[in-house]
Amino acid sequence: MMNSEDTQVINLVADIGGTNIRLAITENNNITEILSYECAQFPRLIDVIRQYLAEKQLTNASINACLAIACPADDDLISMTNLPWQFSQKELKAELKLNKLMLINDYTAIAMAIPMLTDGQKVKIGGGEPIANKPIAVCGPGTGLGVANIIPVDNNWHCLSGEGGHIDFAPVDELDIQILQYLKTFKKRVSYEQLLSGYGLEQIYQALVVIKSEDSPAASETKLTAKDISAQAINGNCPLCQQALAQFCKVLGSFAGNLALTTASLGGVYIAGGIVPRFIDYVKNSGFRERFEMKGRMSHLNQQTPTYVITESQPGLIGAAAYLNQVCK
Structure with missing residues (x-):
């Protein structure tokens, strides 16, 4: 997708578990460019996302993101249950310069997938x-x-x-x-x-x-x-x-x-x-x-x-x- 200034706009999605994190690009509910990483290899969530964007040459893209995460996602401060990852949603959005950032519980994501199956x-x-x-x-x-x-x-x-x-x-x-x-x-x-x-x-x-x-x-x-x-x-x-x-x-x-x-x-x-x-x-x-x-x-x-x-x-x-x-x- 391109906006009026020809900046690439992408929709980024992630499924973040206690062991692995999977990231992908979506358009019209199609999932492409899936990569999986071991969470333990990264000190912070932002480091994984940055690596993915670098590997896919998307560091200059305009990004909307939805991250499904295996912990409560209602507050700004996110603390993962089975990982030492803790971050502010507002700070993550600002540091990655995202247009939109949505964090949802992993079972919210699974439920939302059902009508698509x-x-x-x-x-x-x-x-x-x-x-x-x-x-x-x-x-x-x-x-x-x-x-x-x-x-x-x-x-x-x-x-x-x-x-x-x-x-x-x-x-x-x-x-x-x-x-x-x-x-x-x-x-x-x-x-x-x-x-x-x-x-x-x-x-x-x-x-x-x-x-x-x-x-x-x-x-x-x-x-x-x-x-x-x-x-x-x-x-x-x-x-x-x-x-x-x-x-x-x-x-x-x-x-x-x-x-x-x-x-x-x-x-x-x-x-x-x-x-x-x-x-x-x-x-x-x-x-x-x-x-x-x-x-x-x-x-x-x-x-x-x-x-x-x-x-x-x-x-x-x-x-x-x-x-x-x-x-x-």
Whole structure:
């Protein structure tokens, strides 16, 4: 794009996590020039952005930027949760001489990406069909449990973000109750994130080790990572891992079903994050969808609501682009 003085105008987007940062250029919601950097290699966020602009020969461009970041983004001062990066939004905008700067939470970006996804960027789990222009919910088990909702307003999508992953865990079946009782032995409060995350899958497994210890005393010495648990569950090598992953899917179904009821998300409920896309076929054959629909008198509502797993590798960049282009159009 060129302005009246022939200065190049670009829309810059970024997806900033605790380990990596991805930057790209967007125009008309197309993403190009994607580069990824290790955050630990840079003392400040501004250093990464400057390197990207230098590599792409864009140091003299007029820039609008939208940065999706894995921490709260409502205040001027941004302090990343898993990185020693701290900066002022106003100072960052001034130092980079940006036309516009928008910082949004990473799950706001993922939510904003959903209306842009094609069938090739998501996998449907179970029944139900989306209704156009109805609320959409997304949750993502990963390092934590991210949650966001988008609603249509005046032909645009607006995101309602929050900390939904930290709501109280509500057990449904007897095994849920036993897992909760185990977690309560060393935690004052148990949220859904304590079960629906990488750490959560490990805690479900450890709970089962204790619950089943009378039958398998040696298992109490076993420590497995979330990746190990899911891999062994899928290949059938470990019955306890299979039970842990099966219960993880059930709890995820209950939680996703709660989101559907909270905002009447007839546009669909989407599962993001780095964990579930690794075992989509397992989820399809698990108790996920049954638990999603099992809502008593409101079961009919969730039976109508479709559920999807996002398989697109760059939803954060797509969502940041959608957000930026919506603001700048």
